Amino acid sequence: MNSGLKRFWVALATATVLCVLTPLAGAALVSTDQAIAQGAAEQDRARVRAFLEREDAREQLHVLGVDELAARDRVAGLTDAEVHTLAQKLDTLPAGGDLNDKQIIAIVLIVLLVLLLI
Numbered sequence: 200m201n202s203g204l205k206r207f208w209v210a211l212a213t214a215t216v217l218c219v220l221t222p223l224a225g226a227a228l229v230s231t232d233q234a235i236a237q238g239a240a241e242q243d244r245a246r247v248r249a250f251l252e253r254e255d256a257r258e259q260l261h262v263l264g265v266d267e268l269a270a271r272d273r274v275a276g277l278t279d280a281e282v283h284t285l286a287q288k289l290d291t292l293p294a295g296g297d298l299n300d301k302q303i304i305a306i307v308l309i310v311l312l313v314l315l316l317i
Contacts, residue, residue, distance in 0.1 A: 243286035273314035
């Protein structure tokens with residue numbers, strides 16, 4: 200084979216590989232409602248994570264025999280609607296030091312039930 204024909208086949212093979220392996224990019228408009236919903240979901244998820252990082256919540260998880268890392272992984276796997284429900288329940292808790300042991304246990308049990316229902 201002469202060198203011109205070799206170059207042609209190499210160029211053709213290179214062009215074919217580049218065309219086949221290049222991923223196609225797509226673009227779409229994002230509505231304001233979608234952007235707000237995504238931001239709200241991230242805020243709710245951050246609030247639930249912050250609750251799990253509290254010392255009293257970690258102690259209750261330990262008392263109940265729940266691994267802290269497993270609880271975090273389960274929260275990460277929750278849908279946006281489930282996280283929103285949990286965040287709303289956190290909003291109903293009294294502010295300050297009025298939380299007693301029964302309320303903390305109830306919250307942890309709700310979190311565990313939601314996690315187990317996945």
